[in-house]
Amino acid sequence: MTPISKNITETHVENDRRVLELLAQSFPNISAASTEIINLEAILNLPKGTEHFVADIHGEHEAFRHILRNASGNIKRKVTELFGTSMREQEIRELCSLIYYPEQKLQIIRASENQLADFYNITLHRLIKVCQSVSSKYTRSKVRKSLPREFAYIIEELMHESPSDDDKQAYFSRIIETIISTGQADEFIIALCNVIQRLSIDQLHILGDIFDRGPGAHIIMDILCDYGRFDIQWGNHDALWMGAAAGNECCMANVLRLSLRYANMATLEDGYGINMVPLATFAMETYGDDPCTRFMPHIAGDDEENAFTEKSRLLIGRMHKAIAIIQLKLEAQMAREHPEWGLSDRDLLSRIDKEKGTVTLDGKEYPLNDTNFPTLDPADPTAMTDEEKELVDKLRHSFSVSDKLMKHIDCLFSNGCMYGIYNSNLLFHASLPLNEDGTMKEVEVCGKKYKGRGLLHKIGMTMREAFNDDSSEEERKYARDFFWYLWCGPDSPLFDKSKMATFERYFIDDPATHVEEKGWYFKLRNKEEVCDMILDAFGVEGEHRHIINGHVPVRAAKGESPIRANGKLMVIDGGFAKAYHNT
Structure with missing residues (x-):
């Protein structure tokens, strides 16, 4: 026997011994192990159970x-x-x-x-x-x-x-x-x-976005915590709530703003016990004489609209405006703290000319449809007032002490990740950042660049880092901040658009400024060769392999089909939210 043959044989013997040692930990004898092998082989030949995909x-x-x-x-x-x-x-x-x-x-x-x-x-x-x-x-x-x-x-x-x-x-x-x-x-x-x-x-597969818009996200999470047989690929709205629970003030402000925009305080107040009284008090004191026309809540359906008096709608509008301004300030501060994210152009408060009632955007001056900014200091527009700081502290405390919210976030982490691969299906919520030529785009996370499968894995680990007590404070701080980038960063796989035009939609009437240009994934994903490239990169095999996404509603009324790229891609956002029912 040659030395090489001898080494190979010894390696095989060592591997066999290790396998036997592992089997011995679970099975008392050969018969018991054989029975389990027979059982597993038989199960492999059963028809596949029904998988249910929801987004x-x-x-x-x-x-x-x-x-x-x-x-x-x-x-x-x-x-x-x-x-x-x-x-x-x-x-x-x-x-x-x-x-x-x-x-x-x-x-x-x-x-x-x-x-x-x-x-x-x-x-x-x-x-x-x-x-x-x-x-x-x-x-x-x-x-x-x-x-x-x-x-x-x-x-x-x-x-x-x-x-x-x-x-x-x-x-x-x-x-x-x-x-x-x-x-x-x-x-x-x-x-x-x-x-x-x-x-x-x-098996229930949820391709993200349990939260926001509707009144019962906390009820859905209660159902899932008891359901057991589910997995979730986190969506941008899930990440927003996870960031709020981690203590990210930008995420908290966005969560509150969206809840007020859709007149949906049930999840916040009834579900998680978030105290909205400080915000209501601050809004009445600061915007008590403001009609807040642009901030009236979006309420779907006549029955829902009848549930709110004019007085309550006005209060919601003032709370909505108050938290929107606070959000814009917090986001400008966050963008300055992380210049590597390329979001400094989102500080539009600093481009307001209060005397002229205009804002400069991309070198062009636009008139503002609302010029009442009592908390903006012209010398430092993004600085928080003492009252705003106190309010944010109270809100952060309210999120941090919600045991039910933390239980639901734990459930999301225990059953979820950024992507999943099940039976030759690659699942992720929204996007995979691509270059114009269809190649994987490198995105910086924690000072290093990642792409494709490695990017989604790194993002998932970073999100977990925010709740990891064994990590350093610096690591947890970056992870907490990163939730906001996931929400609105141009290269975030949960967003993947040129910008989030929050300021423009509220304060500029010109619809051209409201456009959020989608990333290359959304433009190229209808091509079969692009989907095949992505599936290959993730190691997804099988004759009938697919990418399954949510995030963007399928507008069937306009003739859109959920099946694309010659059957390689399925988009399954069917429009649960009442806000989407007209499309």
Whole structure:
């Protein structure tokens, strides 16, 4: 044997020994290890479970709950497959409605059904059949873990027996009869419907933006914390809230401004206990005689609008303007502190001529539609007044002591990252910075340049650094600040636009100044070769591989398709937020 052959053999023996040592830690003997291997090999040959992709929920908790209950139509497809030839369309809709909302539907049925026992008998048989169908992709062990403890044994027996089997027909029928005769039919139906809902979705993928605009982001996070089988690719609005929780004052101001813009204080006040009284007091004292016309809240729908009196709308508008000015000051200070981010041009407060009522933008002078700036010092427009500093301190404290907010941020970190790869699908929320020629663009993070997969990984680790007590204060400070860059930085993969035109939209009427030019990813992602290059760079393999994004609503009314780049790219922002419903 040559020395080289000997070394290779010794290496193989050492590797085999290490594998055996690791197996010995989990399995007492060869039989136990073999059983697990057989089990895993068998699982690999089961059909893939249903993956559910959702993006840009934006606090719309009722819509989110509904799509979880109906699995975005997957349950109705199953019911139609099973009963399409034996039930009328109306009956199929009624059964699906029962599966989605069993408690409410049963209450209606009990009040109107004359032959309740027959209804229970027929419905239980149908629900068992649906349950058998949605569970067929899973092992018995996995199904068993989804069953409610009080009915687990009975449901399992019914799911794995067939009423058409002559030997078991009496057994099966007697179980159903006993459920009804003991008065447990309602509870059992509810349990079955919940099992069907759970098994209809194997893994929930959320491509970012749980927060902002809608009223129930905290409710969505409560659902997810208990849901278990989900992953999230963080979006720009998620990063904004994570930054606010970390103590980034720019992020806090943006969170408050967006909440006030959409008249949505429920998540802040009811969800996380953020005290809005100091801001309301400051706004009334500072802008009490200001009509704040440009800052009236955007309220979707007549019903919502009727919920606010003119007085309350005016208060929201004044609070909105107050926090917007504070935000612009804080952001100008942050941009000066980090010149490497190239955001100094966002300090437009310093370009205001109060006497002329104008602002200079890109060398051109524009008239301002609002010239009431009582807290701006012409000598130092971005300096905070003592009252503004005190207000920001109170708000920072309110965010920092919210246990529920911190719990939800922990949940985001435990189940999320900047990108994910699942079954030949590359998931990320918005963008991957590209050059004009379609190559990966290098972006500086923590003094070094990264691109592609390395960039998203580094950003994810930096975000975690802000909450890492083992890191130095300097490292945590940079990580906290970086959340703001992720929100509005030109090369941020969560933003990727030329600018965030917050000032322009509020204070300049010329719509040409409001334009936020999208980065090269958004211009090139419809090309199949660009998507293939990105998928190759991330090591995504498979005949049917895809990139899946959210972030930009698909305007179906304008003929846009969610399927692009010859099927390589899918955009799944369906417009949960009511603010998008008109498009």
